[in-house]
Amino acid sequence: MTAPTTGAGDRRLTPGARRILEVASELFYRRGIHAVGVDTIAAESGVTKRTLYDRFGSKDGLLVAYLETRDRRWRARIASRLEAEREDPVRRVLVPFDVLPEWLSESDRGCSFINAFAELPEPDHPGRQVIVAEKKWLRSLFYELLVEAGATRPDDLAVQLLSLHEGAVVSSAIAEESAAAGAARSAARSLVTAALPAR
Amino acid sequence: MTAPTTGAGDRRLTPGARRILEVASELFYRRGIHAVGVDTIAAESGVTKRTLYDRFGSKDGLLVAYLETRDRRWRARIASRLEAEREDPVRRVLVPFDVLPEWLSESDRGCSFINAFAELPEPDHPGRQVIVAEKKWLRSLFYELLVEAGATRPDDLAVQLLSLHEGAVVSSAIAEESAAAGAARSAARSLVTAALPAR
DNA sequence: CCTCCACTACACTGGTCTGTGAAGTTCAGC
DNA sequence: GCTGAACTTCACAGACCAGTGTAGTGGAGG
Structure with a gap:
């Protein structure tokens, strides 16, 4: 959070979906997956549960999006460091x-x-x-x-x-x-x- | 399970409590803590929920007993290996x-x-x-x-x-x-x- | 004989969980 | 002006959650 440079999983997400993914990423990580309900995620995203299910299909779908986003960002960071270190x-x-x-x-x-x-x-x-x-x-x-x-x-x-x-x-x-x-x-x-x- | 040599946390547990702790240890470990309900633990232990709460006070109490038991057994195993390796x-x-x-x-x-x-x-x-x-x-x-x-x-x-x-x-x-x-x-x-x- | 303890039986509270259904709103782009 | 996408509102289903209250059983040990 507090990251102005767009946090979570960018490519072709609707504004609501992006907010959902950002909030879910934070909550899944800080509190654990089972401990966080979709109602909480929706409420903290300023979005209804309907939108969440329309965008991600299920809680598992949202979870996979969370993991894939983190995976992509982490690999990208390593790749950029590797390009800077060629010698x-x-x-x-x-x-x-x-x-x-x-x-x-x-x-x-x-x-x-x-x-x-x-x-x-x-x-x-x-x-x-x-x-x-x-x-x-x-x-x-x-x-x-x-x-x-x-x-x-x-x-x-x-x-x-x-x-x-x-x-x-x-x-x-x-x-x-x-x-x-x-x-x-x-x-x-x-x-x-x-x-x-x-x- | 299938361990004849008494699995879980022995010291002064009632027979029911011992079974509860054995079953809970297995389920907490295999499926995760949040994913396992006390009803399941009681049922698989062949015990009523009342007994579980009489013995362990709460799900958290049972969880702590699970962790402490594993901790004790693991330290004991290392200690016995250290005694065998004195040279x-x-x-x-x-x-x-x-x-x-x-x-x-x-x-x-x-x-x-x-x-x-x-x-x-x-x-x-x-x-x-x-x-x-x-x-x-x-x-x-x-x-x-x-x-x-x-x-x-x-x-x-x-x-x-x-x-x-x-x-x-x-x-x-x-x-x-x-x-x-x-x-x-x-x-x-x-x-x-x-x-x-x-x- | 009587008391204590481990345990059973079982109903019940109040809450949370994921997920859906149906109808309506806002707004950008053709 | 119309379509379609994004989103809202809200009620609801059905399951599961931790935890409690009450009453009663069976057996071991004083």
């Missing part, structure tokens, strides 16, 4: 860790995907597929950047970096460990440089 | 990672504490305090074991190991990465040995 291949591998602090400082509620995962136990729920794809994408990104950098055993190392990354978010939120992002980054750098062939 | 200080640091695989193979739902955290946004919720204490305890355990082992910068390293540990659970569940536990353990070993003064 040093090790620093490129660490880009997702560089994005972490600004992500974590926005809230103490941790990762919206991990949190949503906790509330979606059914394996074939459409929202869950967005979540799983997001984490698998990050692992693949690490893998590709490691291959670029010429690291040995990029497969194992990608999983290790993924774990460090996700764990930093969790530790930061739950253990109230504000140093987690920086610590994870330096651990990642150690692991990556140790996997580079001596030159 | 090698590096292997002692890695004990929490050794416990991970058996933990993760039991389910694909990840960490019950992380999941519960996602559903408990209020900072002063009694259940949340159990969760936060659990993660802080693990960080402190890493710290003490690192001091024992004579590692440099045990503070930072403890946070890194905590992140690796928590991230392995998340990656295993969400990214369906079955190798996460092993990979995290080997990353942890690298980081620890690199922090030992050359001898």
Whole structure:
């Protein structure tokens, strides 16, 4: 909220739908998915429930829109950082860790995907597929950047970096460990440089 | 379920209460906290709702009992492994990672504490305090074991190991990465040995 | 014998949940 | 001036929610 530069899921949404998605994103993240009712979302969006259902079909539809929007924005932020960092291949591998602090400082509620995962136990729920794809994408990104950098055993190392990354978010939120992002980054750098062939 | 060796939170519970706690633990973990109603828990325990409220006071009371039981059992398992591993200080640091695989193979739902955290946004919720204490305890355990082992910068390293540990659970569940536990353990070993003064 | 305790049976309160139906309003663009 | 899209109003369905009140049963231990 308070973001003047249009918050949520822009492309071809009606004004009401955009407001609904913004409000729902905030509420789903802060309070949890099951804990927020569609009546609340509609009321806080200044919209009727009818409009909400006309735009998004169901609460699940709105939930998927929420997850996809966050996924898209997060990937875009990483992509733009990667374009700015074209020289040093090790620093490129660490880009997702560089994005972490600004992500974590926005809230103490941790990762919206991990949190949503906790509330979606059914394996074939459409929202869950967005979540799983997001984490698998990050692992693949690490893998590709490691291959670029010429690291040995990029497969194992990608999983290790993924774990460090996700764990930093969790530790930061739950253990109230504000140093987690920086610590994870330096651990990642150690692991990556140790996997580079001596030159 | 199907555990003959008494599952949940033993100490001085009535037979009905024990069954309630076992069933609630299973349902809270598999389906999520908000998604499970007290009627379901009572019915599946073969008990009336009256009994549930007589024993646990409220759904929140039952939830706290669930979290405390899991916390106690998990700490006990680590403590027993630590007693079995009295020699090698590096292997002692890695004990929490050794416990991970058996933990993760039991389910694909990840960490019950992380999941519960996602559903408990209020900072002063009694259940949340159990969760936060659990993660802080693990960080402190890493710290003490690192001091024992004579590692440099045990503070930072403890946070890194905590992140690796928590991230392995998340990656295993969400990214369906079955190798996460092993990979995290080997990353942890690298980081620890690199922090030992050359001898 | 009697008391206490774990537990049952079951109705009931007041509230919230997602989702729908039907009719009407506002307004931009052709 | 008309159409169509976005949106409002409001009532309503049917299920589920946590939690309570009252009355009664069965068995173990003093």
